[in-house]
Amino acid sequence: MEDQAVCCYRHPDRETGVRCVRCERPICPDCMVSASVGFQCPECVSTGSGTGQSPRANTPRTVAGGAVTADPRLVTKALLGVNLAVFIAVYFVGDSLTDALTLIGKAYDPNLPGEVGVANGQWYRLLTSMFAHQEIWHIGFNMLSLWWLGPPLEAALGRARFLALFLVAGLGGNALAYLLSPQNMGTLGASGAIFGMLGATAVLMRRLNYDMRPVIALLALNLLFTFTFAGISWQAHLGGLVVGTVVAYGMVHAPRDKRALVQWGTCALMLLVIAAVVIVRTVQLNG
Structure with missing residues (x-):
């Protein structure tokens, strides 16, 4: 029996093999925020979950470190x-x-x-x-x-x-x-x-x-x-x-x-x- 595909929690149509290092929700490239180790989801970043930092200190970043934008096209x-x-x-x-x-x-x-x-x-x-x-x-x-x-x-x-x-x-x-x-x-x-x-x-x-x-x-x-x-x-x-x-x-x-x-x-x-x-x-x- 084949494993069921895991999809991004914010974009159900996108398969992914990456999970948020804090909440473990699956995330696609559009939702990945680079962290000191691995990637976080936008929700964990916006709340500064468990980091003791303000949301500003966790500005969302892409997998390559670029700024996350409203229009990625x-x-x-x-x-x-x-x-x-x-x-x-x-x-x-x-x-x-x-x-x-x-x-x-x-x-x-x-x-x-x-x-x-x-x-x-x-x-x-x-x-x-x-x-x-x-x-x-x-x-x-x-x-x-x-x-x-x-x-x-x-x-x-x-x-x-x-x-x-x-x-x-x-x-x-x-x-x-x-x-x-x-x-x-x-x-x-x-x-x-x-x-x-x-x-x-x-x-x-x-x-x-x-x-x-x-x-x-x-x-x-x-x-x-x-x-x-x-x-x-x-x-x-x-x-x-x-x-x-x-x-x-x-x-x-x-x-x-x-x-x-x-x-x-x-x-x-x-x-x-x-x-x-x-x-x-x-x-x-x-x-």
Whole structure:
């Protein structure tokens, strides 16, 4: 006979393997408040149960130490809005805007004197290409993935950490694409950041002792598509996945007394690696 699923006492539709260390009620990521040992539920925190501290001293925190917010989808909505706004702008302006935003190493532009690309000093392309899409199926798939993966991650990490994860993973994917793709091949889309979110989801589920099979199956399916279909930048997907996984691991496993140092230090370390990759490729293309 199978064990009955345990669900959060505040969200009966959400299975969980974590309980409040004080009252032992089951709690999901949205209800977890980081304590000196384990996690507490919002009720125990609000009353300062057994701590001798005021409620203010027990400000609700996410599993990664971020502030618990009323709308755990705000950053996800903002990222969706930026991507959609850029897509609409590209639709009306045309290829000239796409060409200006796309990640490209170094290529001759017949409409401009000389060459364009990251190796030509256009560093912004490493960031702008994360928000540019040309085909409706491309932005549709990426935005559905963002809407599905984003809110749980944002609720568990907090707004600032979730945004940092998205951006650093996207930059990591673009850096690897810049390093390994042909210099005149264009790359665009949020796929690198999305793969980083997939890796982060796996790390978070492992941290909370959730069933890993669904996310492993989803990741395997996406990797299968990445390496079997033409026209997909496997470099961006793989780079985003690795960087997102590393950043998420640093965020959810950081010790409480050194949480900020470890979390932001991990992000800084990944940015240094990304910068080194970009510099190496730039020297190579300009050599």
